[in-house]
Amino acid sequence: MEDSLGGLELDLAGVDFCDCSGLNALLRLRHQARERGKGFVLLPTSPAVEMLLSLTSALPLFRTEPAEPGDTPAANDAPAAHPAHRDGSTEPTTPT
Template structure:
């Protein structure tokens, strides 16, 4: 921790790993820095090799503590691990006032996080829909996936929306005739080694 600058800022350099075991010492150091500063606290996290949610929560609490006392709380530099965590959690702008644009890597990471969250939310319905197709039409997992994807493309319907409809109709008493016809049409386009005959109504999966 540096002495206050002529401008009233205290610079705190943090090296090593910020995890649950480091939180008590981190909290004490940051509160001391806020007390010594007259304008704000500047953090140098370029040497921080790891930061988990406990470390992030400590930083957020210190920022709130500083703002309540009229001080700024700014990250001036950060290593990849810290930048990745703060970008993924959407907290990076809180510590970097004046930075309005993300660089290409940070934007790509944020997009990836959004996609992963969406996938986690929609995956259960898609897996259930695949299971229904496998049981109803005696399909392999791969063919059931191909059927879902192709019907999604043919009907211009998002995959998770189609899966949700399929699960809903199956729970209401079986697949409607229109959907059965769509599945049959797609099955006819699959390679001969993957074709499966549609069982008669009410029949289950092939043994």
């Protein structure tokens, strides 16, 4: 993360299982990125990751799409009152 200009983007689309250990790792990475003024974005997440983030109310803490050119990491990493999901909705997701 030290050498990146903008921050870290993780593609979690292939993750079949994620528990509290995975969530803690994501939260630590997010914290480290914020301390360094870097962005931290979760690219397409799998249903398992999406469910974990939703059930633990951690979804609003993470950007779930890549930053647009010209966006600043510090502004983009701030939690929003009503975060948008990848599909543009702001409604909470529910497990199916």
